[in-house]
Amino acid sequence: MTFDVAAIRKDFPVLHRLVNDKPLVYLDSANTSQKPQVVIDALANFMKHGYAPINRSAYQLAAEATDAFEATRSALATFINAPKANEVVFTKNATEALNLVIMSWGRANLKAGDAVLLTHMEHHANIVPWHMLVAERGIQLRWVPLTSDGQLDLTDLDSLLKDVKVFSFTSMSNVLGTINPVQRLCAAAHNAGAIAIVDACQSVPHQPTDVQAWGADFAVFSSHKMCGPSGVGVLWGRESLLEAMPPFLGGGNMIADVRLDGFTTAEVPAKFEAGTPAIAEIVALNSAVKYLTNLGMHNVRQHEIELSTYVLNTLNSRFGDDITIHGPTNPELRGATFSFAFRGIHPHDLSQVLDQTNVCVRAGHHCAKPLMRILGANATVRASFYLYNTTQEVDALADALDSASDIF
Amino acid sequence: MTFDVAAIRKDFPVLHRLVNDKPLVYLDSANTSQKPQVVIDALANFMKHGYAPINRSAYQLAAEATDAFEATRSALATFINAPKANEVVFTKNATEALNLVIMSWGRANLKAGDAVLLTHMEHHANIVPWHMLVAERGIQLRWVPLTSDGQLDLTDLDSLLKDVKVFSFTSMSNVLGTINPVQRLCAAAHNAGAIAIVDACQSVPHQPTDVQAWGADFAVFSSHKMCGPSGVGVLWGRESLLEAMPPFLGGGNMIADVRLDGFTTAEVPAKFEAGTPAIAEIVALNSAVKYLTNLGMHNVRQHEIELSTYVLNTLNSRFGDDITIHGPTNPELRGATFSFAFRGIHPHDLSQVLDQTNVCVRAGHHCAKPLMRILGANATVRASFYLYNTTQEVDALADALDSASDIF
Amino acid sequence: MAGLEDLYREIILDHYRTPRNRGELEAPAVSAEGHNPLCGDEIRIFIDVKDGLVSDVRFNGSGCSISQSSASMMTTAVKGKPVDQVRAIVKRFKQMMTLDEDENSTIDESINLGDLEALQGVVKFPVRIKCATLGWNTLLDALAETGK
Amino acid sequence: MAGLEDLYREIILDHYRTPRNRGELEAPAVSAEGHNPLCGDEIRIFIDVKDGLVSDVRFNGSGCSISQSSASMMTTAVKGKPVDQVRAIVKRFKQMMTLDEDENSTIDESINLGDLEALQGVVKFPVRIKCATLGWNTLLDALAETGK
Ligand SMILES: Cc1ncc(COP(=O)(O)O)c(C=O)c1O
Ligand SMILES: Cc1ncc(COP(=O)(O)O)c(C=O)c1O
Numbered sequence A, B: 001m002t003f004d005v006a007a008i009r010k011d012f013p014v015l016h017r018l019v020n021d022k023p024l025v026y027l028d029s030a031n032t033s034q035k036p037q038v039v040i041d042a043l044a045n046f047m048k049h050g051y052a053p054i055n056r057s058a059y060q061l062a063a064e065a066t067d068a069f070e071a072t073r074s075a076l077a078t079f080i081n082a083p084k085a086n087e088v089v090f091t092k093n094a095t096e097a098l099n100l101v102i103m104s105w106g107r108a109n110l111k112a113g114d115a116v117l118l119t120h121m122e123h124h125a126n127i128v129p130w131h132m133l134v135a136e137r138g139i140q141l142r143w144v145p146l147t148s149d150g151q152l153d154l155t156d157l158d159s160l161l162k163d164v165k166v167f168s169f170t171s172m173s174n175v176l177g178t179i180n181p182v183q184r185l186c187a188a189a190h191n192a193g194a195i196a197i198v199d200a201c202q203s204v205p206h207q208p209t210d211v212q213a214w215g216a217d218f219a220v221f222s223s224h225k226m227c228g229p230s231g232v233g234v235l236w237g238r239e240s241l242l243e244a245m246p247p248f249l250g251g252g253n254m255i256a257d258v259r260l261d262g263f264t265t266a267e268v269p270a271k272f273e274a275g276t277p278a279i280a281e282i283v284a285l286n287s288a289v290k291y292l293t294n295l296g297m298h299n300v301r302q303h304e305i306e307l308s309t310y311v312l313n314t315l316n317s318r319f320g321d322d323i324t325i326h327g328p329t330n331p332e333l334r335g336a337t338f339s340f341a342f343r344g345i346h347p348h349d350l351s352q353v354l355d356q357t358n359v360c361v362r363a364g365h366h367c368a369k370p371l372m373r374i375l376g377a378n379a380t381v382r383a384s385f386y387l388y389n390t391t392q393e394v395d396a397l398a399d400a401l402d403s404a405s406d407i408f
Numbered sequence C, D: 001m002a003g004l005e006d007l008y009r010e011i012i013l014d015h016y017r018t019p020r021n022r023g024e025l026e027a028p029a030v031s032a033e034g035h036n037p038l039c040g041d042e043i044r045i046f047i048d049v050k051d052g053l054v055s056d057v058r059f060n061g062s063g064c065s066i067s068q069s070s071a072s073m074m075t076t077a078v079k080g081k082p083v084d085q086v087r088a089i090v091k092r093f094k095q096m097m098t099l100d101e102d103e104n105s106t107i108d109e110s111i112n113l114g115d116l117e118a119l120q121g122v123v124k125f126p127v128r129i130k131c132a133t134l135g136w137n138t139l140l141d142a143l144a145e146t147g148k
Helices: A005-010 A037-050 A060-079 A094-109 A128-137 A182-191 A239-244 A279-295 A297-322 A347-355 A369-375 A391-404 B005-010 B037-050 B060-079 B094-109 B128-137 B182-191 B239-244 B279-295 B297-322 B347-355 B369-375 B391-407 C010-017 C065-078 C083-096 C114-124 C126-146 D010-017 D065-078 D083-096 D114-124 D126-146
Strands: A088-091 A115-119 A140-144 A164-170 A195-199 A218-222 A233-237 A255-259 A262-265 A323-325 A337-342 A362-364 A380-384 B088-091 B115-119 B140-144 B164-170 B195-199 B218-222 B233-237 B255-259 B262-265 B323-325 B337-342 B362-364 B380-384 C030-036 C041-050 C053-062 D030-036 D041-050 D053-062
Touching: A037 A060, A037 A279, A037 B037, A060 A088, A060 A233, A060 A279, A060 C126, A088 A094, A094 A128, A094 A164, A094 A195, A094 A218, A094 A233, A115 A128, A128 A140, A128 B255, A128 B262, A164 A182, A182 A195, A233 A239, A255 B128, A255 B369, A262 B128, A279 A297, A297 A323, A297 A337, A297 A391, A347 A362, A347 A380, A347 A391, A347 D065, A347 D126, A369 B255, B037 B060, B037 B279, B060 B088, B060 B233, B060 B279, B060 D126, B088 B094, B094 B128, B094 B164, B094 B195, B094 B218, B094 B233, B115 B128, B128 B140, B164 B182, B182 B195, B233 B239, B279 B297, B297 B323, B297 B337, B297 B391, B347 B362, B347 B380, B347 B391, B347 C065, B347 C126, C010 C065, C010 C114, C030 C126, C041 C065, C041 C126, C053 C065, C053 C083, C065 C083, C065 C114, C065 C126, C083 C114, C083 C126, C114 C126, D010 D065, D010 D114, D030 D126, D041 D065, D041 D126, D053 D065, D053 D083, D065 D083, D065 D114, D065 D126, D083 D114, D083 D126, D114 D126
Parallel strands: A115 A140, A115 A164, A164 A195, A195 A218, B115 B140, B115 B164, B164 B195, B195 B218
Antiparallel strands: A088 A233, A218 A233, A255 A262, A323 A337, A337 A380, A362 A380, B088 B233, B218 B233, B255 B262, B323 B337, B337 B380, B362 B380, C030 C041, C041 C053, D030 D041, D041 D053
């Protein structure tokens, strides 16, 4: 099967929207992805004909809703090759999933002086909760530095990992596009006696995922970046670790019993799913997983390697020294997410000009301020591509960049 | 305007679904409500034509999405008469909202020995997080008891409130239907020097809400119980209290700056909204608020008083001593949520039989196990009515109850 | 009532109305407690194991017709049986309660569930499977207690 | 470029390319720092207040054309003016930057914003309003510092 982008684009209604009579060139999928019609339909149809509470009621409508809800859990387990469906915990976004692991596992296992290893390319979601735990517990943070082409500098990894209890890192940088050697990093963590938490937000939507091959202990990602509805995040964790962890949020569904003087918790995953979840969105997420599975994640990855090659060739040949593209230059080592500096034009101004031709890119710090400081920038422009993007859209980006020079 | 239930029912597609050739009699709205077509359309249309990240990107699509998102915040502020839109914080459900207040305000303000007052009719969401804080901080919990007809017994309120730092209570019981005198309780809390947290989950969807008239300090509720999408909760809090509170979840959007050695927080409400929110769902929630506002919350309340009157008359006259309905007998003092015991038939069996005629009721402890113990039951059957329910559906419930006696 | 015959068979209702082996046992008998957090059902199983036999068994607690009758039928099925055979019966019963058979475990056809077969109908009502298995899982917990 | 004339007026680009009053001031001058968490822009405003006059003002930091030009134009507008008048100018400018006028505050028409009127076009680009007001809010913070 060849990957038919033209056919795929038909599945995404928003790509046919004209803004000021011009089509949308959506290059912000690293931020959040667009939604195919099947996902929108699944959501609307469930809300129309099948909406009901899950878990707590015995009537048929509720039983059907529960089955549809749990089917997504199983589908996700298969999608990331998790050993068991009950290792999949639903949260509101990847950020909550990270906070859950960091606070629940962290409070139970980390004490003053314990070391945690992060990297210089982490998203705030994998930094700020650790800072909160530093303030609360007096743990210490260490950082894996970067090479000049935006890869992890692993020269001193073993000494950095010495006495470390947790190594928490991103599988792919949301700024540089760098794909990290997750399997190797998990093995190094385990060798050092640490657990490995993988922030898989940027890789799960874009390439095949196998948490067992990774050898990870926890992984997190978000529905909204993988063609699914907003409002759903996923935490996968090894069952034995999840079982040993204290609960995170307290309330309905996460309990076995509640008395005036205390409570006992339910089994995983319920233990970590307090309150009414995003029922309809989680049901509809299954359609996104099916959509991606049908396309084939290997094909998605291949498409993005081809796009990346085209992006690098086009921008470098058209703009030469006027453009500085951050991150690896080898498309095999990166995803199709490109942060760049262009002719000294401030990113905010640049994105504003690009928007005049409907080229939607993000300007800012991309929730990675420590990395921005290392790049020596307050902000960058980031163009991020996904399965529905085309080489013509790369050309549209390049044309729009050209026109920015008219103003500044 | 008269309240035209027949017209309203047309707005809810699921109510026209036939299960085994019979229409659905959905009596589980205290658990989660059904969705009108306008909300489903708003969600689907936004996902089709307007989906984009909020807050962090400058292009037009994102600016429009941000405006739509923030419009819901303002609409909610108006709906509950909050002084300022930025006092409205989005969470994933009311449970997260309660955990946020309890953990963030609680950790900053409560120390060992401090007393917190709850009531015997609280939902687990307003009990378990407090138990977690008891374990973490050594605070002590006190409880307002109930009268025999399921109202708060306020005889000793002043002595119970002595030296209490927080009084946290539900505005309406999700089991008994009891409507509590929120304004009086907030005033009593303030007199005693305590803050007042109102779990408004069961009242916001069913009657007009005015947090200023209440004099509350915090209030929480859920979108999914008020005709809105699943996956969205709301915390309202006084600006000065929110501003003084430490953050809850750490990550993107909630920061002003992040460095390798620490972070500073954004202003409220961003400070409490880490990560990508339920963008599309929050946008669509605005349609639910508009829908309810157009119906008029006074009319909704009036309709439910009429329904309650009919429920009490019908069940008592048809079943006499065979039925025990918990909670107040005066429809003015209660919402249209009825827990009952019937002819000694176990609630689980009863709800199973009712389901044979598509009468959807919940059997269980309704996330209120302490209250169940006080009622002397492991479980009850609960039939809860909403704006789309009719007196014919009350009759259907009664008929279904009758048929249960054939089996047991 | 149409549709419910499979669930509420006469023998099930009989055990519900007239439970067998209801009560408690004194030490040295051991006991275990089970909860169904979904519906609040609670059950306690007492067993007396002597010379490798489950010489006596009792249950109490409260719950729906399915959980109570299943526990009652369970007591009659295991009372007086060797522990090994009891475990085999539990396994066989739980297999019957599974919608998707576990491919790796073979079904021991030599075990005749007898009256317990009446509970087969519960499988069509997935929410009730936990009710039917509550007493059985609690029995396993009680057996584990005897090993301590 | 079509559609952007309102945003990128010539005078704005001029202040961006050739910022006025860029730099720092030594104590006893005071300073304050402002961030735009959205885009990472940072600005620092230094002011020297003597005898009720903002006798000198400087800014540095980095940011987009709108934040930098607005800060530059702001320095020229307030330098040498009495503190009261400076506050009035800030208020007037922020009114101009508001889409919905605050009904309760009257507009002081006596204050002529001069070149600053060029920034009016920013209002059509709501995301950029925070860029335009960054320097001004930071100036208020710096004024508050002088009171300490
Ligand atoms: C690498 C990475 N980690 C974490 C997140 C946070 O995800 P979310 O906003 O869905 O919580 C993101 C996306 O914003 C990301 O790119
Ligand atoms: C009184 C009350 N409080 C809290 C909750 C929890 O709401 P949610 O499940 O939306 O978090 C509910 C509903 O389940 C409720 O009825």
